[in-house]
Amino acid sequence: MNRKLLLGDEAIAQGAIDAGISGVYAYPGTPSTEIMEYIQKSKFAKEGKIHALWSANEKTAMEAALGMSYAGKRALVCMKHVGLNVAADAFMNSAITGVGGGLVVAVADDPSMHSSQNEQDSRYYGKFAQIIVLEPSNQQEAYEMTLGAFELSEKYGAPVLLRITTRLAHSRNGVDLQERRKPNEISLPEDPMQFVLLPSVAKKRYKILLSLQNEFVRESETSPFNKYFKGTNDKLGIITTGIAFNYLMENLSEGDLTFNVLKIGQYPIPIELVNKIYNDSEEILVLEEGYPLVEEYLRGLIAPSKKIMGRLTGEVPRDGELNPNIVAIALGFKMETSFEPPDFLTNRPPALCPGCGHRDVYKALNEVMENYGKQKVFSDIGCYTLGALPPFNSINSCVDMGASITMAKGAADAGLSPAIAVIGDSTFTHSGITGLLDAVNENSPITVIILDNSTVAMTGGQKASGEGKIPQICKGLGVEPEHVRVVEPLPKNHKLMVEIFKEEIEYKGVSVIVAQRECIQTLTRRKKALIKSKKITVTK
Amino acid sequence: MKKDIILAGVGGQGILSVAAVIGLAALDYGLVIKQSEVHGMSQRGGAVISHLRISDKEIYSDLIPEGKADMIISMEPLEALRHISFLKPGGWIISNNKPFVNIPDYPDKNKLYEELNSFPNSLLLNSDELAKKIKAPKSANIILVGAASLYLGIPFENLENGIKQIFGRKGEEVVAINLQALKLGRELAGSSA
Numbered sequence A: 001m002n003r004k005l006l007l008g009d010e011a012i013a014q015g016a017i018d019a020g021i022s023g024v025y026a027y028p029g030t031p032s033t034e035i036m037e038y039i040q041k042s043k044f045a046k047e048g049k050i051h052a053l054w055s056a057n058e059k060t061a062m063e064a065a066l067g068m069s070y071a072g073k074r075a076l077v078c079m080k081h082v083g084l085n086v087a088a089d090a091f092m093n094s095a096i097t098g099v100g101g102g103l104v105v106a107v108a109d110d111p112s113m114h115s116s117q118n119e120q121d122s123r124y125y126g127k128f129a130q131i132i133v134l135e136p137s138n139q140q141e142a143y144e145m146t147l148g149a150f151e152l153s154e155k156y157g158a159p160v161l162l163r164i165t166t167r168l169a170h171s172r173n174g175v176d177l178q179e180r181r182k183p184n185e186i187s188l189p190e191d192p193m194q195f196v197l198l199p200s201v202a203k204k205r206y207k208i209l210l211s212l213q214n215e216f217v218r219e220s221e222t223s224p225f226n227k228y229f230k231g232t233n234d235k236l237g238i239i240t241t242g243i244a245f246n247y248l249m250e251n252l253s254e255g256d257l258t259f260n261v262l263k264i265g266q267y268p269i270p271i272e273l274v275n276k277i278y279n280d281s282e283e284i285l286v287l288e289e290g291y292p293l294v295e296e297y298l299r300g301l302i303a304p305s306k307k308i309m310g311r312l313t314g315e316v317p318r319d320g321e322l323n324p325n326i327v328a329i330a331l332g333f334k335m336e337t338s339f340e341p342p343d344f345l346t347n348r349p350p351a352l353c354p355g356c357g358h359r360d361v362y363k364a365l366n367e368v369m370e371n372y373g374k375q376k377v378f379s380d381i382g383c384y385t386l387g388a389l390p391p392f393n394s395i396n397s398c399v400d401m402g403a404s405i406t407m408a409k410g411a412a413d414a415g416l417s418p419a420i421a422v423i424g425d426s427t428f429t430h431s432g433i434t435g436l437l438d439a440v441n442e443n444s445p446i447t448v449i450i451l452d453n454s455t456v457a458m459t460g461g462q463k464a465s466g467e468g469k470i471p472q473i474c475k476g477l478g479v480e481p482e483h484v485r486v487v488e489p490l491p492k493n494h495k496l497m498v499e500i501f502k503e504e505i506e507y508k509g510v511s512v513i514v515a516q517r518e519c520i521q522t523l524t525r526r527k528k529a530l531i532k533s534k535k536i537t538v539t540k
Numbered sequence B: 001m002k003k004d005i006i007l008a009g010v011g012g013q014g015i016l017s018v019a020a021v022i023g024l025a026a027l028d029y030g031l032v033i034k035q036s037e038v039h040g041m042s043q044r045g046g047a048v049i050s051h052l053r054i055s056d057k058e059i060y061s062d063l064i065p066e067g068k069a070d071m072i073i074s075m076e077p078l079e080a081l082r083h084i085s086f087l088k089p090g091g092w093i094i095s096n097n098k099p100f101v102n103i104p105d106y107p108d109k110n111k112l113y114e115e116l117n118s119f120p121n122s123l124l125l126n127s128d129e130l131a132k133k134i135k136a137p138k139s140a141n142i143i144l145v146g147a148a149s150l151y152l153g154i155p156f157e158n159l160e161n162g163i164k165q166i167f168g169r170k171g172e173e174v175v176a177i178n179l180q181a182l183k184l185g186r187e188l189a190g191s192s193a
């Protein structure tokens, strides 16, 4: 048997390859990025048998995948949890159109917000779209569920959501692999109107989705990923979802516990199995990596007669990811740690790299803003968000990708002056372009600084979709050419940058300053690769 | 057989290659591993940690429970102490003693050493210097692995195989230098044990 050491993300990627996908579409985002990266490195992608390139954002990725599915082939879409907000329109409606070739949406949630703005739980999106959701507890399951997800998607003609969380995404374990399935040939939907969601069609398609709901529950009842372990002690029944099962088992192997356990890995929630553990047990403890989804269902509005414990009752913390210690405490075990970190330790937050061009921009901007007052700089998501922290303290917002430009516009509409937006190149092409068009249409008095480091730096240096095109895009949108300025953020250009920033802030219309200099990380990597391939030699 | 190891350092210090060497060695020896890593934001010069679990039986949790780690291997002294609550009584701390100062309020290093030395099983190595001495400045981490090897429960030859697997594609020279670093770490730990 073929066994490989894989991250949870990589197990999904390998599962998709072996499920016979013809394409994978994604926009990077921690903790989902490695799914696409793994497939890109596979021989199938290199031979052109799997289309594996980054999309401009999650919505375009979702739609391209739906297009591939329309053409009869299997497609995987990957994103981080907040990416699903961006793709939500396409995602929700793909449940109505249904699919041709298997369509699996892999979404990586980030409870505890290690690298994210929130810890939203994507299982609610699955429920919202009324489709099957799979949630692995380990890397082997991540692999098998991906294979299974494509089968379920083609069996029911519906997309399937595969949800993982940070710890599984970024943890390695051995995975046993299966033979690769044959990819699909091109085929078109039998009904040429299937994907035309005019109200008349949409009403029919929605009824089809509704008619599948009981089948989805039946699949859950018999799914190999939902298992009931009847114990010998009925005092407590424990329901786990996803990776929570591991933390429970970690503790069970310590003490000798014999309680009833229901492990859930496939949704909709298996109703009969839940009833079984409820009836068998005196009390219920729910352990979920994420929001209290199952727990809320169990409790309902009218509390059931038996005690239900979990995040809503305080046995488990209301927010944040789980870990073995939290689960131990929920089980009533005593947790002793022997050592505490001494109180003179200091924090070490992430910071902009030495030599990063973002630093030079913030230095210049700070100098200019001394004349204009504080809290007038809207920003966005990327490495440059670190400019909110000392020593820069340069920016005053980071909400969702693209929001810097539109928030600056709204604030300018309200009379704030000046209103500045600082946005990365990838964030700009992801969701900033449409906002800039809004501003251009009203000639809003905003100054937009686009930090063009030619890459998606925050997530590890993926290809940026606007590489080399940013000034052109801005001019194309209608920003006056003389107010599209390009600067090279280097210490030696400090004075020049200060001048240009001032000039454009003084201009009472839309101006864009593109600060263009390659990311120091990708530059170093590129140089190393060149030296290695002997294309350049270093002279000392 | 079960070893739970916390690897600590600063983003960019290479804790993942340390994890990979030990992890591959464990697999080579026929054990199973789970290894949780930090990707994303904190890799930009922030504190990073990896949980490496080695066992001859199925491992459930990707994370080591607090108070249960057999060993902390740290690329620098402040980070060694940051995760001290994971260490079990009698567990080992093996750390590079060279501070990585990228914050304005880095604590007094002597206070760090004092604290670290108060643990009965701690080994502070000036692995940066040692690595330079054997002309392998990039192998300071591997010296730490060598030092840890006495307590890992994995035969030395499997660790050597781990090195060969990790560095193999970088050429024989790199493999040789890292094998030397591994051996040096082992000898140092042996002589102070």
Ligand SMILES: Cc1ncc(C[n+]2csc(CCOP(=O)(O)OP(=O)(O)O)c2C)c(N)n1
Residues within 6 Å of the ligand: A027, A028, A029, A030, A058, A080, A082, A083, A084, A086, A381, A382, A383, A384, A401, A423, A424, A425, A426, A427, A428, A451, A453, A455, A456, A457, A458, A459, A464
């Ligand atoms: C909707 C959404 N998708 C993805 C992410 C993850 N993410 C955060 S920053 C970033 C990229 C930023 O790239 P860029 O704007 O070029 O800035 P840089 O990091 O290069 O400075 C990504 C993909 C996110 N936070 N939200």
